Amino acid sequence: MAHEKHDPVTGRMTTGHEWNGIEELDTPVPRVVLFFLAVSTLFAIVYWVLMPAWPLGWTYTKGLLGIDQREIVTRQVQEASQARAVWTDRIAKADFAAIAADPALMRHVRETGRTLFADNCAACHGGGGAGGAGFPNLTGNTWLWGGEPEALAQTIRVGINSTHPETRVSQMMAFGRDQIIPPEAVLDVAAYIRSLSGQSLGEADSKRLASGKEVFAANCAACHRADGTGDREFGAPNLTDATWIYGGDANSIHVSIYTGRQGYMPHWEGRLSPLEIKLLTLYVGTLGGEQR
Numbered sequence: 046m047a048h049e050k051h052d053p054v055t056g057r058m059t060t061g062h063e064w065n066g067i068e069e070l071d072t073p074v075p076r077v078v079l080f081f082l083a084v085s086t087l088f089a090i091v092y093w094v095l096m097p098a099w100p101l102g103w104t105y106t107k108g109l110l111g112i113d114q115r116e117i118v119t120r121q122v123q124e125a126s127q128a129r130a131v132w133t134d135r136i137a138k139a140d141f142a143a144i145a146a147d148p149a150l151m152r153h154v155r156e157t158g159r160t161l162f163a164d165n166c167a168a169c170h171g172g173g174g175a176g177g178a179g180f181p182n183l184t185g186n187t188w189l190w191g192g193e194p195e196a197l198a199q200t201i202r203v204g205i206n207s208t209h210p211e212t213r214v215s216q217m218m219a220f221g222r223d224q225i226i227p228p229e230a231v232l233d234v235a236a237y238i239r240s241l242s243g244q245s246l247g248e249a250d251s252k253r254l255a256s257g258k259e260v261f262a263a264n265c266a267a268c269h270r271a272d273g274t275g276d277r278e279f280g281a282p283n284l285t286d287a288t289w290i291y292g293g294d295a296n297s298i299h300v301s302i303y304t305g306r307q308g309y310m311p312h313w314e315g316r317l318s319p320l321e322i323k324l325l326t327l328y329v330g331t332l333g334g335e336q337r
Contacts, residue, residue, distance in 0.1 A: 057071060058070075137319070137320050145327065151331075205309060214280075215280035219305030234260040234265065235299045
């Protein structure tokens with residue numbers, strides 16, 4: 046026959062289990078726990094009866110209230126699309142100038158374009174479009190292929206050196222690596238290019254300017270023009286300003302001339318709809334603070 050034993054401190058019965066002299070109290074489950082367990086069970090039963098809940102292979106219990114979340118979401122998406130169509134249809138049909146002149150439409154462009162830019166462009170060009178090493182700055186009006194809306198839309202649509210059949214193509218040769226010009230000429234023309242943007246040169250580099258100008262005229266002017274201001278037809282950057290894609294210091298310029306450069310931008314036609322490309326074009330035009 047079991048012998049009941051009580052804890053001398055609490056007066057409660059023990060379970061008879063003992064570990065290293067420590068006995069386990071026979072403590073009942075707190076009533077508050079039982080209360081909430083009962084409430085939860087009751088809520089679950091009521092929910093199962095009223096709402097869609099149990100899968101039945103190819104269907105499910107509909108619930109007495111007949112609520113269908115999929116139908117609700119589908120209806121909400123359709124309503125949102127209808128509300129959105131009020132202004133998206135206008136943007137799709139209007140030209141760039143008309144849209145830029147309409148403050149109400151431009152408000153939608155900024156709101157929607159910001160999301161499109163963050164999802165598709167910010168990884169390379171930065172959240173604000175300021176670019177970075179190897180990626181152009183979209184805020185300073187220094188465009189490789191033109192900053193007019195039509196030019197921007199074309200660049201976004203077909204990309205640069207992409208797989209699109211109409212892609213823009215740009216390639217700067219590796220003048221030093223491929224021995225198109227000798228190493229000394231690379232140093233000469235690098236010094237001359239630095240002078241075009243107003244950089245101060247040391248005595249050694251200043252002596253290279255005359256020779257560097259000749260090298261530039263023979264090898265670089267065809268794309269960058271004789272004055273170094275660049276040519277958007279070839280995507281050749283302006284070398285006379287303070288904006289550099291790969292760096293404007295002496296070493297970076299030397300590396301660019303020696304090893305060449307070939308930028309890459311994917312094409313977005315087929316990935317984005319024509320409307321989304323148009324919205325992105327208009328949004329990019331606002332990044333410099335002035336709509337183009």
